[in-house]
Amino acid sequence: MLPEFLSYGFMQRAFAAGLMIGVIAPLIGTFLVVRNYTRLADTLAHVSLAGVAGALMAGLDPVAGAVCVALLAAVGVEALRGRGNVVADAALAIFLWGGIALAVVLISLSRGFNVDLFSYLFGSIATVGGDDLIVIAALGALVVLVLGVFYRQMFMVSFHEDLALASGIRVRLVNHVLVALAALTVALSLRVVGLLLVGALMSIPVLAAMRFARSFRMVIALSVCLSLASVVSGLVLSYYLDLASGGTIVLVSVGIFIVSLLPGRNK
Amino acid sequence: MGPRVCIEVKGVGFGYQGGQALSDVSFSVHEGEYLGIIGPNGGGKTTLLKIVLGLLSPDEGSVRLFGEPSEEFSQRYRIGYVPQGHGAEPFPASVSEVVWSGRFPRMGLLARRSPEDREAVGRAMEAAGVHEISRRLLGQLSGGERQRVSIARALASGPEVLILDEPSVGVDIGAQEAFYAFLGKLNRDQGMTILFVSHDVGVVAREVGTLLCLNKRMVCHGRPENIIKGDFLETVYGSHVKNVYHRHGNLKNAGHDAGHDAGGCDAP
Numbered sequence: 327m328l329p330e331f332l333s334y335g336f337m338q339r340a341f342a343a344g345l346m347i348g349v350i351a352p353l354i355g356t357f358l359v360v361r362n363y364t365r366l367a368d369t370l371a372h373v374s375l376a377g378v379a380g381a382l383m384a385g386l387d388p389v390a391g392a393v394c395v396a397l398l399a400a401v402g403v404e405a406l407r408g409r410g411n412v413v414a415d416a417a418l419a420i421f422l423w424g425g426i427a428l429a430v431v432l433i434s435l436s437r438g439f440n441v442d443l444f445s446y447l448f449g450s451i452a453t454v455g456g457d458d459l460i461v462i463a464a465l466g467a468l469v470v471l472v473l474g475v476f477y478r479q480m481f482m483v484s485f486h487e488d489l490a491l492a493s494g495i496r497v498r499l500v501n502h503v504l505v506a507l508a509a510l511t512v513a514l515s516l517r518v519v520g521l522l523l524v525g526a527l528m529s530i531p532v533l534a535a536m537r538f539a540r541s542f543r544m545v546i547a548l549s550v551c552l553s554l555a556s557v558v559s560g561l562v563l564s565y566y567l568d569l570a571s572g573g574t575i576v577l578v579s580v581g582i583f584i585v586s587l588l589p590g591r592n593k
Numbered sequence: 594m595g596p597r598v599c600i601e602v603k604g605v606g607f608g609y610q611g612g613q614a615l616s617d618v619s620f621s622v623h624e625g626e627y628l629g630i631i632g633p634n635g636g637g638k639t640t641l642l643k644i645v646l647g648l649l650s651p652d653e654g655s656v657r658l659f660g661e662p663s664e665e666f667s668q669r670y671r672i673g674y675v676p677q678g679h680g681a682e683p684f685p686a687s688v689s690e691v692v693w694s695g696r697f698p699r700m701g702l703l704a705r706r707s708p709e710d711r712e713a714v715g716r717a718m719e720a721a722g723v724h725e726i727s728r729r730l731l732g733q734l735s736g737g738e739r740q741r742v743s744i745a746r747a748l749a750s751g752p753e754v755l756i757l758d759e760p761s762v763g764v765d766i767g768a769q770e771a772f773y774a775f776l777g778k779l780n781r782d783q784g785m786t787i788l789f790v791s792h793d794v795g796v797v798a799r800e801v802g803t804l805l806c807l808n809k810r811m812v813c814h815g816r817p818e819n820i821i822k823g824d825f826l827e828t829v830y831g832s833h834v835k836n837v838y839h840r841h842g843n844l845k846n847a848g849h850d851a852g853h854d855a856g857g858c859d860a861p
Contacts, residue, residue, distance in 0.1 A: 360684060478697045485684055485694060489676055492646040493698040493750070494669035540730060541687035 331565045340451040340561060340571070342459055346466045347511075347518045347527070348557035352535075352549035353473055354511045355528030357504055359536070360484050360545075364529045366403065366505060369418040370512040371521035373399040373425030378446045378516070379432035388446065389461055392516055396509035399425065404505050408498060449520030449572025451561070462514050469507050476503050481542065518557075519572035530579040531556060537586040552582050596624040597659075599754050599786050600645060604654035607640055614640045616810050618654070622754070622788055627780045629801035629817075630790045636808040638790040639677070642758055645788070646674055659753075670698040673747030675740075675757040683732035688723055688742050691731060695749035714749050721745035721775075737768030744775075755779070757789035761796065773800050794821070 331337050358364045374392035381391025399421050406417040433443060445453060454462075473480070479500045482490040491497045508528075515524045535548035560575030567574075600622040607615045615637040622628055632638050643649040645656055647663050656663040659671065673695070684691075693706075693714055700710050718724045721744040731739065740760065747755060755776075761769045777800060779785040791797050797804060798817040806812040806820065813820050 475703065478694070478702045481686075481690075482694050482697060485686065485691065486676060488643075488646075488648055489674060491648055492669060492672070492674040493695075494667065495698065536685045539685060540728065542685055542690050545685050 331562060336452050336454075337561075337565065339454045339456065339459055341558075343451060343454045343462055344518055344557040344561055344575070345554060346462050347515045348554040349550055350466050350469045350511050351515055351524075351527045352531045352553040353546060354469065354504075354508050355532045356535075356546050356549055357480055357484055358508060359529050359532040360542075363414070364525055365415070365418050366400075366508055367512055367525040367528045369403065369422040369425070370396045370399055370505075370509050371516070371524040372422045372429075374513050374516060375443075375446065375521055376425045376428040376432060377513070379429045379436075379443060382442055383432060383436045387457075387461075388442070389458060389513060389517070392446075392513035393465070393510060395425075396513045397506055400505035400509035401502065404498075404502050408501070445520075446516050447520050447522055448570060449516070449518055449523065451518050451571045454517050458517060465510050465514055469510050472503065472507060476500060480504060519575055523572050523576045526576045526579065527553065527556075530576070530583050534579070534583040534586040552579065556582060596626075598622070598657075599624055599626075599659060600788070601657040602641075602645065602654070603656075605641070605644060605651045605656065606653035607637075607644060607649065607651050613809065615644075615651075615807075616653075618807070618811050620805060620811065620814055622786060624753070624786055625780070625784045626786055626788075627777075627800070627802040628788045628805060629797035629803070630788070630805045630807055631792065631794050631797050632807035632812070634792065638792075638807055639758060641807060642756060642788075642790055646672070646756060670750035671753050673750060673752030673755045675743045675747050675755070675760055677758040677762060686731055687727070688729055688731065688734070688745075689718075689727040691742055692718055692723065692727070692745045692749050695746035699750040713751055717745045717748035720748055720779075735765075735768075736763040737765060737772070740764050740768070740772060752785075754786040754788065757787070759791055760789055761791065761793060769796075776800065 332341065355364070355367070358366055374396045377391035377393070377395025378388040379391075380386075380395070381388045384391075403417050403421050406412045406420070407414045412420075479490070479495050480503075482493065482495055483497050483500045483504075487497055490500075511528065512521075512524050515527060519527050531553035532545065532549040534552050535545045539545040539548050556575050556579035560578045561571055563569065563578070564571040564574040598621045602621070603619050605615060605618045606613070618637075618641060630638050630641065640649065644651050645658075645663075647656075647666070647669070650664070658666040659668075695717070696710055696714050699713075700707070715724075718727055721741045723738070723741050723745045726734065726738060726742075731742065734742065740763075757776075760772065760776075764772065773796060776787060776789075780787050780802075787801075789797075789801075798821050801817060803815065804817045804820050805814045
């Protein structure tokens with residue numbers, strides 16, 4: 327017997343999407359958090375808005391638009407950072423502002439999709455369709471697979487870039503793979519929590535997990551558990567209390583983080 | 594035939610935007626050698642290490658590792674590197690995870706952990722004395738413990754050469770003594786080739802078999818007892834130096850504010 331909230335098709339799809347994003351967001355988020363690079367998620371999320379706007383104008387799938395633009399921006403950020411003449415923060419800021427500016431211009435060019443766009447800003451998990459689920463499942467599986475293949479390199483590069491380089495690891499390639507995976511994750515998460523809160527879903531469960539974990543693997547495992555707990559309880563709460571789902575999910579994760587700060591924990 | 598050459602540096606020069614950091618540096622490190630590199634801050638010690646490790650490409654000259662040009666050398670795991678600071682940032686990993694990561698380049702990045710890998714990692718942890726803390730988080734360790742983890746990580750790949758950058762920074766005196774004793778033993782008993790950079794002239798002179806003094810160019814290179822005499826400090830570090838004596842009566846340090854032109858010093 328399904329609980330009442332799962333008797334509706336839209337809630338079933340919302341849960342399916344939420345659970346998948348709940349797994350991949352902290353997986354990638356862990357590598358961003360330990361490298362002090364969570365602003366990348368925010369930047370890519372804002373840039374994706376331009377992709378969504380462009381796709382809506384052209385009558386294409388908005389998630390596909392977001393994925394393409396976020397990937398391009400990810401490669402751009404890494405190229406700008408890799409050259410060494412722009413510091414990482416500035417490279418991110420340029421893309422963030424550029425993305426918003428482009429989105430605003432596209433929105434002003436075409437009136438009439440403001441409501442749709444709003445759902446990408448704040449998330450609208452209840453409107454996830456069957457096609458969206460297939461895209462999230464396929465690309466989500468790709469993210470997990472690639473991360474599995476590159477796990478050791480990513481650990482080494484995150485721990486110490488120079489050490490990894492001196493051991494013969496192709497650091498630039500690994501960095502590009504990481505930002506590309508982050509771009510995919512961000513674009514897929516837009517419908518669930520909205521672009522303004524994607525970074526939160528990718529980092530807050532990780533920050534809470536770091537308070538309890540005794541190893542790097544445990545940080546990853548625990549952050550996935552905490553993220554899933556936030557998604558499930560956030561969705562249930564938002565259903566019964568008629569709240570915005572994205573905001574509720576993130577508020578639950580903030581609550582978990584606050585609990586993790588209570589004395590008597592790990593550090 | 595003498596011992597094999599592990600590292601060969603020939604006519605290396607390197608400049609940053611602010612000016613020339615190194616010019617015309619040439620030396621070789623032979624198998625089993627224990628080489629210390631000293632010199633004032635800004636004298637190019639770390640730059641030279643980075644060039645040897647392949648982290649920087651020299652503007653002039655060349656580096657050969659085990660007979661191969663550095664840029665084509667693919668077996669980097671044969672050289673263990675212990676960077677400065679020992680990961681002072683609290684990275685959320687256990688000691689065991691960090692030491693194992695030193696083994697990854699040798700075992701392949703997808704291969705399963707073989708019994709041989711387990712043995713090598715176990716040996717490295719035991720040699721560096723981190724077996725008992727292998728389940729602790731890096732952030733819970735003291736500077737000395739972190740340093741030992743760093744060494745264990747470098748040893749896990751079964752290197753033939755160990756390169757250390759300022760290994761004693763952030764480590765208390767007692768741990769430093771034990772650490773240098775450990776390095777000396779590694780060199781004597783296992784024939785490990787060691788190259789390390791330090792600003793601590795006293796320690797370097799006491800421990801190493803060969804000394805290389807660097808102040809943007811090579812000032813001297815040879816056995817410490819042939820080099821450390823007379824106006825040696827002034828020659829390497831410039832004129833504003835003070836001699837300080839260790840607990841053990843060794844000459845400890847030279848001024849950090851130096852950086853003047855070194856003048857000549859007879860290279861043996």
